[in-house]
Amino acid sequence: MPNGPMEGVDESTWMDVIQKMDEVYSQLIDDEIELEKKNTELEQSQQFIFSVLSAMSDVLLVCNERGVIEETNAALCELVGRRDAELRGTSIYDLLADTQSTDRARTVLDNTNPPRRGEGLELNLLDALHQSVPVDANCTPRVAASGRRVGTVFVARPTAEIKRAYHELRAAHEALKRAQQQLLHSGKMASLGRLVAGVAHELNNPISFVLGNVHALSRYCARLSRYLAAVHAGEPAEQLEALRSKLRIEHLLGDLPSLIEGTLEGAQRTADIVNGLKRFSAMDPEARSPVNLNEVIGRAIHWVRKGVAPSFEVHWQPGAPCTVTGSAGQLQQVLMNLLQNALDAATGVGRSLPVVWIATDVGSTHLQLRLRDNGPGIAPEHLSHIFDPFFTTKPVGKGTGLGLSISYGIVEQHGGALSVRNHPEGGAEFVLELPLAEAVPA
Template identity: 60%
Template sequence: MASRQSLPARPLPDPCSSLDRIEPLEGIDETAWLDVIQKMEQVYTQLIDDEVKLEQKNAELELQQQFIASVMSSMSDVLLVCDRNGRIEQVNRALCELVGRSEAELIGQPVALWLADAASQERAQWAMQDSAGQGLVIELNLLDRHGQPLSVDASCTPRLGGARRRLGTVWVGRPTGELKRAYHELQAAHAALKSAQQQLLHSEKMASLGQLVAGVAHELNNPISFVLGNTHALQKYCKRLQSYLDALHQRQSEAELADLRQRLRIDHLLSDLPELMAGTLEGAQRTADIVQGLKRFSAMDRQQRVRLDLAEVLERALLWVQKGQAQAPRIDWVRPPQPLPVLGSDGPLQQVLTNLLQNACDAVADQIGARRWVRIEADADALAVRVRVCDGGAGIAPEHLSRIFDPFFTTKPVGQGTGLGLSISYGIVEEHGGHLSARNSADAGAEFELSLPRADAP
């Protein structure tokens, strides 16, 4: 838009100097001349005022033009104004830099010349001919300075004149290539973060599992030893039965068979076999249950939600924690008569409860006498299931209460805690739609409360 130039100052005639050159006319007296001079002075004063106002308007117009030009040049979005025929009338610096052309090279060119494909040209032509009088947002591919297509989200707004007659179109566009690339990078970073979080969760689970290895090994040793003992007995019984069957096949006399039956204690063997087999099966089943529990606990969370009785998960976690303690504290726990139904993943919830119980046992490890206790309470109402784990330890320092669930925050000595257990537990509980909180108990030490939505809640 060309700037408007100031009007040059022109000297105005002096009415007084003109009066000296006027010759008196017949029939006109001095009063008439004075009226003429007064009118001329008024006209001269009005001319001066109009010229001053014109100069002020011109200065204001120049300021407005400078303001608009500065706004257009500072825009990061591209701006293009075209006429009714689609020829460029005005552009901003962002568009010039994008296409690698100067403003003079772009003015007067068709808009379609700078569109990369036929589809963009058709969309632009349709938008410029739209008679609705409302702004449209379409996606176009512009040719950049290297002649490559560049995706742009363009807002197309009609430029209206008098009587709302369409004079052209105003285009404001924002290149979306960088945004799309940044979005894909953000998606990739989010996926990597989720994978790292899952690996971190699994690592912490393995660390918790490592603390329970001694207790689990002892727990496995009993049924395995039982199965091994029964297997050795079965091997002896097999040898006796084989000897007795060989004698039968050799058709020995009744007296010899009776003597052999008594010496091999066949009757005792036959009566002992059912109990021996039942005990072996029980030991094998106990071993299988423990191994299955290990697999559930160590398996990666597949986000599968099933109906669980939280009391069963709690008792399984309690058994493991007790077996892993060299000198287990007194644990007060009475299972409620009614089940505690929740929807969740067995392994992660067991990890949460194991962590809470393990922390409670660690908190009272240095206590003596009556302070070495852990109390577990559980109840449910129509909406939620709650489990509280309290201990007789020293409690949580007030300055640590606000940071207790922060990642890598721990009050344990170096090498005895990663600071991730409670943080990961908090995340698991939130994923299950519940809440995990910590406070100091009125009785003695710390109290952690786990609250989960009830599975059959309305």
């Protein structure tokens, strides 16, 4: 400050200068505070990015356009057994285990017009023990603000763990398929077990018929042998005629064709029953052929009637031919399960005679089969669980809860649908829809 007052400068001028200096100083303090705040936010952002890179389980590598490493993460450092400071400035090609990986990486880095989404490739890296480690890498171009490519970002995941998980998943899938097949076969065997009594009765008639005919043939054979022995011995004609009359050879010869025909018929009937059971119990999930559903319905009614429920009334008239493509044995199992379930429901309420109504409607591409019983219907809270495995409303020991679940799966495998509802006139109604054979693609 000068010793005396300056010419043209009064006290108010000095006050303005001091005020401006205060304002500038305050602004500097505010800018310094804001700068410190920005630095703190920048440090937090850097710490966040570092924590993210450290937490990544996938390998991360950032290099420039020449393949010089600029950034890594903890997963890569752990895999190759080197620190981040050691990796920076080195070439990405030093981390590759073979020439094929080097050629693939060079192709990506030399591409002047890479896709923005990046591209995938398989590389082999050298781990800490200098052993080859396969990784599945995604290579994305790194672009500057000017739009020029300045490098590449490699994000890779070791595929050994993925392959191991894939093999475990595949093994689990195969085990599930085997368990499903065993479950299907077990359900089929359970249905087959219901038919044991009826099958025994069904087989008893033709077998008894065959046995009776064979005993008669045995007696006829003894008579013919006795008569032929007399003929070969040269007995006189009068004695032969008397013996022929005594042994009733004429009657025997006349009865032989009917005995043989009846025996063949009984044997064929037995073979048909056995073949039907074999066809029903065979494990043929992949076998697909044209199936006349009317015949399947008829066989299902026949076997259920021959089983444990012979006394029930069925209202069904075979309509127009309805042919689907599938497994006759599996479809018969579905219908037998539905029939048996309907009969169990109708019998459980103490009705004198269970009644089942079956109707089929054939459309242009699908057919619909409706099966209704005169039982009490299904409780509303059970409708959504009726096809769940092991769900049953029957007492313990009376049902496994697998019949309807297996039937649902079989129908789905045939490209159809199985549903249930309570009929307005009473009882439960199952609706089975299947594509016609002409509508099933080859």
